[in-house]
Amino acid sequence: MGDQIPMLATVTAVRLLTPRMARITVVSDELQRFGYDGPDQLVRIFVPNGITDELTLPVTTAWWPELNEMPEASRPVLRNYTVRRLDRASGELDIDFVLHGHGATAGPGSSWAGQARPGDKIGLLSDGADYLPPVDTEWVLLVGDESALPAIAVILEQSPDDLPVVTLLEVEDASDELPLAGSGSVQWLHRGSGPRNEIALSTLRSMDLPGGTPYVWTAGEAGLATGVRRHLVGERGISKDRIYFCGYWRAAAAEPDDQ
Ligand SMILES: Cc1cc2nc3c(=O)[nH]c(=O)nc-3n(C[C@H](O)[C@H](O)[C@H](O)COP(=O)(O)OP(=O)(O)OC[C@H]3O[C@@H](n4cnc5c(N)ncnc54)[C@H](O)[C@@H]3O)c2cc1C
The missing domain is CATH 3.40.50.80 (Nucleotide-binding domain of ferredoxin-NADP reductase (FNR) module)
Known part of the structure; x- marks a missing residue:
């Protein structure tokens, strides 16, 4: 599962790019150690599970078994997103969220983004990128x-x-x-x-x-x-x-x- 440890970040800005896409900017001092491997960089997000607003994150590189061993009531929801922008100097990262579904059909990732406000907490984990055209690509x-x-x-x-x-x-x-x-x-x-x-x-x-x-x-x-x-x-x-x-x-x- 890589050598990264989840990091805590705080929402600083929420902007609707389109009626169905929100750009959320977060800050974290820990972004200095956020790995960046390519343009489709995967960021795994951890958001509160709806049972509690508290966000408890795994604290080691063995974050996956740690997550699964957490009691359901405090286990955060994990979803996959893309790093839209990473600025390690300012400690800022943007994620663009599709806002899909309504009410019961909305997933936790989309719902979190749809309600996010400055000050909200989110967990982030860098987990690799895949876009890699071979050198002979025309x-x-x-x-x-x-x-x-x-x-x-x-x-x-x-x-x-x-x-x-x-x-x-x-x-x-x-x-x-x-x-x-x-x-x-x-x-x-x-x-x-x-x-x-x-x-x-x-x-x-x-x-x-x-x-x-x-x-x-x-x-x-x-x-x-x-x-x-x-x-x-x-x-x-x-x-x-x-x-x-x-x-x-x-x-x-x-x-x-x-x-
Ligand atoms: C490597 C990777 C990178 C990704 N990057 C991004 C990104 O940058 N931005 C982004 O918005 N998504 C991205 N996704 C997709 C995102 O992980 C899924 O859309 C995810 O299901 C959203 O979680 P959720 O909690 O909102 O919905 P879920 O709980 O997973 O699903 C709830 C319901 O919503 C439906 N649903 C899920 N996603 C969509 C959708 N996009 N449109 C319509 N219906 C949907 C499902 O079919 C299901 O019925 C990425 C996925 C991967 C694997």
Whole structure:
């Protein structure tokens, strides 16, 4: 589980970037030791569990067994997010949270972000990054949904100017769009009330892709990431080892028909 220890941070600012995305800035003296490995840097967050507002964090690098041994009443909720910005000099870190679901359907990560106020506490743990185009990469394809937008934004910011990057981002509508570096090659796809992942996958299937050796990074709802990989490997002949894919979350299965 790596050599990091969870650290305590305090919310200093909450800003709605879009109606469904909140940027939360936190500060911590401990960010000096926050590991940063790449643009899709994973930050595991620990937030209060709803039973108590107290936040009790594991205190060793064996944080996972420690977490599981905590009594349920005090065990924090753990969720995965992306570091949108890390400034060790000022001790600040930004995370962009998708605000999804309402009431009973809202998960603890989204609910915490939706209610966060300056002064609130959160636990953070750095846990690696995956975006790593091999040196022979001639162009990059990025495909994601709202949950992958923070990682894609950082990947675009950090990409060298001479590396062509084709980006497909599926979101609900135009209000979810954000300014992105190198956005000339970004296609925003609006699902509207249509099914998730369909417009991203159908656009990809009908696209002319550049020639040369690609590197692909795709993340978002699990069916999107696996659908992108299946298409590229099966129908475009792209080698599996040129593709990073990750289900960032999984859509709940539809309720069975009530009959
Ligand atoms: C490496 C990695 C990096 C990630 N980075 C980010 C990030 O920077 N920003 C971000 O917002 N998310 C990010 N995610 C996704 C995030 O971890 C999930 O969306 C997570 O499920 C949110 O937790 P929750 O407590 O809000 O919902 P959960 O308790 O996990 O789920 C509750 C319900 O909400 C649904 N749900 C979960 N996420 C979404 C969603 N995005 N849209 C619609 N419905 C959803 C689930 O299907 C479930 O029915 C990342 C995931 C990974 C693995």
